[in-house]
Amino acid sequence: MLDSMGTFHRILMAFQRxxxxxxxxxxxxxxxxVGDLGPEAYGFVDFLAETGQQIWQVLPLGPTGHGNSPYMSYSSMGGNPLLISLEQLCDRTLLQPEDLGSLPEFPKDFVDYERVIPAKAVPLEKAAHTFRAQASDADRDAFQHFCVDHDFWLDEYAFFMALKQAHHGASWSQWDVAIARRKPEAMAEWRAKLADDIFCHKFFQFEFHRQWSSLKQYANERGIQIVGDMPIYVAHDSADVWGFPENFMVDMETLNPSQMxxxxxxxxxxxxxxxxxxTYxxxxLEKSGFRWWLQRLKALLDYIDLIRIDHFRGFRAYWAIPEGEDTAxxxxxxxxPGEAFFETVKRELGSLPILAEDLGIITxxxxxxxxxxxxxxxxxxxxAFGSDNNNPYLPFNYSRNCVVYSGTHDNDTTVGWFHTIPDYDRSRLMMYLGCTSQAGIHWDVIRLALMSVANQAIFPLQDILGLGSEARMNCPGKPDGNWTWRYHADVLTDEVRHQLRELTRLSNRVPAHWD
Structure with a gap:
């Protein structure tokens, strides 16, 4: 079981206003x-602390696959090497300043993944090779301890990523049949052949963990908890499915999902x-005592303080579509077996601070x-404003034990949404807010959430900044152009800081030491 005092602290923080x-x-x-775990990440934490915020919510942190979506990751337990700070690698002399100077200029307003991924791979691989050749005894010991502590998923993940490189990025179901089906002779042969690449991927995870742990500690010391996102499902093309196929509905003849x-x-x-x-x-899984799930939760809690479970309803019942179907x-x-699962989690790991994504049609x-x-x-x-007064998203219908959002990563920004909703809904919203001007509508909606009884209120940064639809993070159903938005450091102005700080104070959501 996890440390009891650590569990108590998490629960205490999870339910405060x-x-x-x-x-x-x-x-x-x-x-x-692309944003990383370098100086600007620490600057953002300072912004949160200065304005009285106690939560930083992030999307899934895993290495992204198809479409660069955080929800389609090559691993449910690893970290995204793209977030590693190259500046910190220079500070540790694993890179030299000239390694950074040779990188091209990139757009500042969005992530151009097609250019960033290959460009950043070069210095990352050089850092891995330098570490292998020149690391101190202390760093080698730390690396070894990391590998041992995370061996449940790390070995399979590093091997999987090395194999993907060797197969030019192809999905594991398209690899050579012997290695796709994990035949012992093929596994041994490929492990020996790809030893150097396997080491590099283990180093990337070690460095991500080191940098993220430092940033998380910095946030926690300033009273800020990290809310992380856990997609209920994992990608078919992932180390999880290739490494643990028995836990998933996979047809081992076709190597495709037998149930989607x-x-x-x-x-x-x-x-x-x-x-x-x-599907699972x-x-x-139940026969094994949910071992894979318990390991996944422990791996996640190594990075975050509170867990948001995406598509929570799938733990009660899930929509299963047979292999070969083109629609749902x-x-x-x-x-x-959701009840048996969460009972096992509670018994083995304690009462974890879990937020349930219970959107949509919930029975x-x-x-x-x-x-x-x-x-x-x-x-x-x-x-909240597209139906009658029984709408459960209207603040007067809330219980305290909930988290209110202006919108999520899947929604339009508040300003973008406001200008696209029907006139009747817009008028109803303004009447509810008691405002006569559309200027500053994002602050009016933020104020509404902050003043509600909900224990937690969370806003996308785009809403704090009053940005329009051009700043939307994700548009479900749109295949390209998602997950790219970035902000400039100078937009976190004194005016924004003052407005957020005073609204947070007025709604009694500031940390206790502010009193």
Whole structure:
């Protein structure tokens, strides 16, 4: 079981009245084309502390795969090497200043992943080779301890990524048959052949862990907790599915998912949503005492303080679509052992601070599962004004045990949303807010959330800055151009800081030591 005092601290922090900001680290300023864990990350923490925020929510931190989406990761337990600060590698003499000077100029307003990924790979690999050749005894010991402590997932992940490189980025289901099916002779042969590449990927994870742990400690010391995001499903093309195929519904003849995740047809889509992730082999997982899941949660808690579970309803029942289907129409609801799972988690790891993403059509049995374990649900203000007064997203219908958002990474920004909703909804919103001017509507919505009874109130940084639809982080269903938004350091002005700080103070969400 996790340390009891650590668990108590997490629970205490999880349920206090507080507020915070949603910002993925890729959106931070940096001269290397993508936000990283360098100086600007520490500057953002200082901004949070100065304005009385106690929460920094991030998207999944894993190494991104198809479409650069944090929700389609090559590992559910690893970190994204793209976030490693090259400046910190220079500080540790694993790189030289000229290694950074040779990098090209990158856009400052968005991440150009096609240019950034290969450009950043060169200095990262050089740092790995330098570490292997010149690391001090203390650093070698630290690396060895990291590898031992994370051996459950690290060995398979590093091997998987080296194999992907050797197969020119192809999905594991398209690799040579013997290694795709993990035949012992092929595994031994490839491990020997790719030893150097495997080491590099282990080093990247070691360095990510070192840098992120330092940043998290810096935030925690300033009273700021990290909320991390855990997608319920993992990508088919991942170290998780290749390394632990018994835990997933995978056809080992075709190597494709035999059962795919998604959601059924609804008002928004007459064919539903076919996500393509393999569903879980819950019978096998339960037989093992949910060992893989427990390891996943422990790995995640190594990086964050509170866990937001995406698609929480999938722990009660999930929409399963047979192999070969092109839409989600022919799926079926299958019950999941959510109660047994969370009972096991509580017994083995303690009462964890879990936030349940309970958006969409949620049935009473899903609510019962959420409430049995006292998990806070989510309230989205952008969903509050399109129906009658029974709308559960209207603040007067909240319970305290919830988290209110102006919007999430999947929504338009508040300003963008405000200018696209129907006139009737816009008038109803302004009447509810008691405002007559559309200027500063983002602050009016933020104030509404802050003044609610919800224990936590969280806002995307784009809403704090009053940005329009051009700053949207993700548009579900849009295949390209997502996850790219970045901000400039100079937009966190004295005026923004003052407004956020005073609203946070007025709503009684500042840290106790501010009193």
């Amino acid at each position: 507080a507020s915070g900001i949603l910002l993925h680290p890729t959106s931070l300023p940096s001269r290397f084309g 995740a998604g959601v059924p047809p609804d008002y928004f889509s007459e064919t539903g949503q076919l996500w393509g992730n393999p 082999n819950w019978a096998e 129409i022919n799926g079926q609801w299958i019950e999941a 009473p049995d899903v609510e019962a599962l959420r409430d049995k374990f006292d998990f806070p649900g989510m309230k989205i203000l952008q969903f």
